[in-house]
Amino acid sequence: MTMRQSKIKKAAQGLLATILVAGIAFGPSGEAVRAAEAQSPAASGVIALTSAPPIEPFSVFDSTHLYLDNGVSVITPTTGKVTVSATTTALTTVDSIGIIFYVEKWNGSSWGTVGSGSTMGGNSQAYYHNTLSKTVDAGYYYRARTIHWVIHNGKYEQGEVITSSVLGI
Numbered sequence: 001m002t003m004r005q006s007k008i009k010k011a012a013q014g015l016l017a018t019i020l021v022a023g024i025a026f027g028p029s030g031e032a033v034r035a036a037e038a039q040s041p042a043a044s045g046v047i048a049l050t051s052a053p054p055i056e057p058f059s060v061f062d063s064t065h066l067y068l069d070n071g072v073s074v075i076t077p078t079t080g081k082v083t084v085s086a087t088t089t090a091l092t093t094v095d096s097i098g099i100i101f102y103v104e105k106w107n108g109s110s111w112g113t114v115g116s117g118s119t120m121g122g123n124s125q126a127y128y129h130n131t132l133s134k135t136v137d138a139g140y141y142y143r144a145r146t147i148h149w150v151i152h153n154g155k156y157e158q159g160e161v162i163t164s165s166v167l168g169i
Contacts, residue, residue: 046169049139050108053165057143061159067094068157071148075103077166082136086161087129088121088148096151097121101132106141106165114142136168 061070073086086099098120104111114134121128136142143165149158 094152100147
């Protein structure tokens, strides 16, 4: 396999993984699925202890980036914790690639950070995926904010993703 074929294969694998994670995040209709709405509090036996937060998932990536392509994040609740799954993709193999994770809790009027972590995928990669789990209190809403970044040829580029909110169970 030539070097060019290897790079194309890595880029295709990264794109496929991003599409798979995006499919989980955005569902079959193409619209963001708000996990707190998809999961009925009555079905889980958990009652929300605050009003529901506003629906405001978004991502910000600069189209003029030379190396950073995209980032995707999903937050999933399980009993006593939330797990954030995130993927960063670059347009080419970069010197360093990674994700900074923030788990935020809704207090009824604003979001506050309750956990964070930073991960680096290593060197000479165009794709990076990792997860972060955080113990949470049932009845409160949580979301993830992730910073997707790359460093290549001394240039740092980043983008941000905020997930929809989920009710801790």
